[in-house]
Amino acid sequence: MSSEIDIPALDIEGIKRDFPILGRELGSDVTLVYLDSAATSQKPEAVIGAMDEYYRRHNANIHRGIHTLAEEATALYEGARVKVAAFINASQPEQIIFTRNATEAINLVAQSWGRTNLEAGDRILLTGMEHHSNLVPWQMLAAERNLELDFIPVTPEGLLDLGTYSELLERGPKLVTFTHMSNVLGTINPAKEIIQLAHKAGAITLVDGAQAVPHIPVDVTDLGADFYVFSAHKMCGPSGIGVLYGRRDLLEAMPPYMGGGDMIKSVTLRSFRPNDLPHKFEAGTPAIAEAVGFGAAVDYLSGLGMEAIAEHEQRLITYALERLSEIPGLKVFGPEAAQKGGVASFVMEEAHPHDVAQILDFDGVAVRAGHHCAQPLHDQYNIPATTRASFYLYNTPEDVDRLVKGIYRVKEIFG
Amino acid sequence: MQDFYREMIIERYKSPHHKGTLDPNDFSFEDDNPSCGDHIRIDVRLDEDNRVVEALFSGEGCAISLASADLLLESIIGKKVDEVKAISKQDIIDMLGIELGPVRVKCALLSLKVLKAGAYGLGEDISP
Numbered sequence: 001m002s003s004e005i006d007i008p009a010l011d012i013e014g015i016k017r018d019f020p021i022l023g024r025e026l027g028s029d030v031t032l033v034y035l036d037s038a039a040t041s042q043k044p045e046a047v048i049g050a051m052d053e054y055y056r057r058h059n060a061n062i063h064r065g066i067h068t069l070a071e072e073a074t075a076l077y078e079g080a081r082v083k084v085a086a087f088i089n090a091s092q093p094e095q096i097i098f099t100r101n102a103t104e105a106i107n108l109v110a111q112s113w114g115r116t117n118l119e120a121g122d123r124i125l126l127t128g129m130e131h132h133s134n135l136v137p138w139q140m141l142a143a144e145r146n147l148e149l150d151f152i153p154v155t156p157e158g159l160l161d162l163g164t165y166s167e168l169l170e171r172g173p174k175l176v177t178f179t180h181m182s183n184v185l186g187t188i189n190p191a192k193e194i195i196q197l198a199h200k201a202g203a204i205t206l207v208d209g210a211q212a213v214p215h216i217p218v219d220v221t222d223l224g225a226d227f228y229v230f231s232a233h234k235m236c237g238p239s240g241i242g243v244l245y246g247r248r249d250l251l252e253a254m255p256p257y258m259g260g261g262d263m264i265k266s267v268t269l270r271s272f273r274p275n276d277l278p279h280k281f282e283a284g285t286p287a288i289a290e291a292v293g294f295g296a297a298v299d300y301l302s303g304l305g306m307e308a309i310a311e312h313e314q315r316l317i318t319y320a321l322e323r324l325s326e327i328p329g330l331k332v333f334g335p336e337a338a339q340k341g342g343v344a345s346f347v348m349e350e351a352h353p354h355d356v357a358q359i360l361d362f363d364g365v366a367v368r369a370g371h372h373c374a375q376p377l378h379d380q381y382n383i384p385a386t387t388r389a390s391f392y393l394y395n396t397p398e399d400v401d402r403l404v405k406g407i408y409r410v411k412e413i414f415g
Numbered sequence: 416m417q418d419f420y421r422e423m424i425i426e427r428y429k430s431p432h433h434k435g436t437l438d439p440n441d442f443s444f445e446d447d448n449p450s451c452g453d454h455i456r457i458d459v460r461l462d463e464d465n466r467v468v469e470a471l472f473s474g475e476g477c478a479i480s481l482a483s484a485d486l487l488l489e490s491i492i493g494k495k496v497d498e499v500k501a502i503s504k505q506d507i508i509d510m511l512g513i514e515l516g517p518v519r520v521k522c523a524l525l526s527l528k529v530l531k532a533g534a535y536g537l538g539e540d541i542s543p
Contacts, residue, residue, distance in 0.1 A: 352477035354480075354522060385452045385453075414429075
């Protein structure tokens with residue numbers, strides 16, 4: 001990471017004002033402290049406004065329309081693709097396939113690339129810290145095609161066991177897939193190193209970047225990822241749109257995932273010719289307004305600078321882990337601050353995560369309780385659930401203080 | 416808001432009166448709340464008249480789910496299986512004496528769901 005001199009500190013109070021919801025009062029004198037951005041981020045005025053403007057002035061279906069509105073809508077939709085491509089340094093916009101979310105992008109690869117390239121006995125290498133979205137699609141494919149699944153173990157500290165990874169690569173997996181950043185532990189995995197080792201072993205790679213792209217600078221070209229997926233709603237954009245980035249030659253060779261309008265060049269009663277990239281994978285009317293909002297989100301984040309955002313979150317998680325470690329009977333999962341993003345999942349001796357979250361909510365502090373769609377990881381630590389506080393660019397050390405104050409209230413009630 | 420964690424609920428959570436397992440039992444059932452990973456098992460012993468003599472729960476859960484399990488089991492001692500089947504969602508909410516949102520109501524109702532599933536399973540076993 002660059003030195004602090006290179007990165008101007010963010011004006012967090014100004015940023016907070018960009019997000020209308022953060023000014024909301026939840027009760028008399030209870031202001032919202034939103035610590036659930038790993039589930040979904042809040043949206044700045046720029047994004048809400050862009051979508052509003054789209055519906056008020058430009059709304060039309062895209063591509064084949066000749067009228068003014070259709071041309072404007074198409075330009076906005078395709079413009080968003082160009083912005084998103086630049087944001088993750090994809091070499092061509094056609095490598096950005098708009099999906100509903102990261103989950104759909106993974107399912108697309110499993111169903112299209114997986115069914116074409118994997119046969120009985122082939123192996124897929126995953127990790128023990130995957131979100132269900134990067135686990136269940138492979139379980140489904142494995143059941144259908146008789147594939148073998150292997151898992152890179154997670155160490156007690158919450159890191160991937162890279163020694164075992166090298167051994168598992170000797171089994172010759174066809175695909176290595178892993179999360180760039182864990183949604184529970186916050187662990188930022190060494191994606192470039194994992195990809196390089198996978199490539200040496202002859203495997204294709206898919207990276208789940210749902211938690212990484214919103215929080216750290218991601219350069220898919222530098223990483224060398226074959227497939228990389230993420231969702232707009234976790235990065236200040238709207239829900240309903242996500243991205244599959246893919247290596248061009250792989251995408252070209254893959255059959256369509258869904259059939260319908262827009263994904264074809266020509267259709268007869270008994271056959272069709274698939275369209276070019278990226279349209280081949282975008283059947284039906286896509287989420288147009290959402291793409292416009294997504295483009296605005298990317299502009300907003302770029303304007304602030306992803307380096308600066310990552311730096312800010314690094315400071316926040318360092319402070320949060322420090323404060324949380326002072327609380328007796330509280331255990332945080334995952335590695336030390338330097339190896340993770342802004343996620344703190346914890347358990348308390350006195351109270352169940354649901355009760356912790358409930359009491360925090362009384363004070364306006366929004367956190368999440370449960371297994372966060374990563375049940376196998378919780379099983380490994382032998383806990384049914386955790387309480388998770390996750391931070392983003394609009395959070396401040398005062399938000400951490402409100403969290404800690406709320407936790408002491410839990411101790412009071414359950415003490 | 417403070418009423419939510421009434422002293423009675425916290426007390427029941429920390430020192431439940433009906434926690435444990437029964438072996439042998441007349442019926443036993445367990446289930447999960449998939450949204451949070453909570454797990455509850457209920458064991459019930461009946462007399463010749465099909466009345467509940469003893470009922471214990473085990474498992475993991477939040478204060479709301481475990482306190483409601485404890486209150487529910489206390490309320491069924493001496494009741495006939497048919498009466499157990501007739502217990503409603505509202506009965507549980509009345510026992511807890513707090514207002515519950517759509518998420519937490521699932522916590523409160525997990526034990527009732529488990530108990531009823533066990534009771535109905537028993538009915539099927541008896542029927543020809």
